[in-house]
Amino acid sequence: MTRNRSRLLTLEALALLPLARLLVDRVPLKFWRGSLGAIVSKDLLGNPATGREADRRLPSALARRVERAAAIVPFHTKCLPRAVTLHWMLRRRGIAALLVIARRRGENPSPDFYHAWVETGGDMLIGHCERSLYIPLMVITNKAAPGALRAER
Template identity: 30%
Template sequence: MNASRLRRGLSLPAAERWLAVEGLAMLAVSRAVLALLPFRIAMRWLGLRLDRRTGIAVDEAGETPATPSVLLVGTAVRRAAAIAPFRAVCLQQAVAAALMLRRRGHKAQVHFGVTRDHDGMITAHAWTRCQGQVVTGEQGMARYRPISVFVT
């Protein structure tokens, strides 16, 4: 763990530190479940179900701006991923954020998208949306074509 990142984390207000600790715990849970179980079973076990209504769910138009708790969850997951003693990829971050948002009474969506890289290989990305806001995975997300959505 990078010592300067740890020092910065210790300078956070207590509430934000605890949120980052929760984020780290949710990252560990999502990493373990996704590594140990087949994907479909893992998502069901985590309480995320495939949205079959439209195939690709989108947030309702005209929805109110994201509440502060939604934005804080995204920040906490990014902080936790930066200090995690394991590599926390976009899928684990998206699932961790969805779990944290559900704990706070919010409905979240975990989106999956694919694209082809410059060599023609398919690459994938996952991101979380809640209340019309991208919570995790926003960086580079525009390159990916959404293929499925899991909802809390």
């Protein structure tokens, strides 16, 4: 990836990250969840068939650009705005991905009780964690998926 291409991707992430944070912090999910895709079965998690096998470099590069943008913005971003930003960027490029919103196993609320990550081809791209420590609450695909649940109105 060229330096200019990398900078453009960082600029894209810089434009999307504040929007994602605003939506996560201020707008109920039911009003913008459709921009992410369709809710799908948790059985798709960790499944290599959920991502395009041909090239995993671009999804990883996009994740790095989102992390770079998060380091630049003058405000703190948690895992969900970062995951939403990456999910949008992957969707725009037609790269299948899953956005996972999960809660930590156990009863003790902690700062990281809820967590979000994005995966494609069974690989976590952003929000790296020990998957077994979390219980998925919602899995959203950025592709049209058979058996996807429709948003309730």
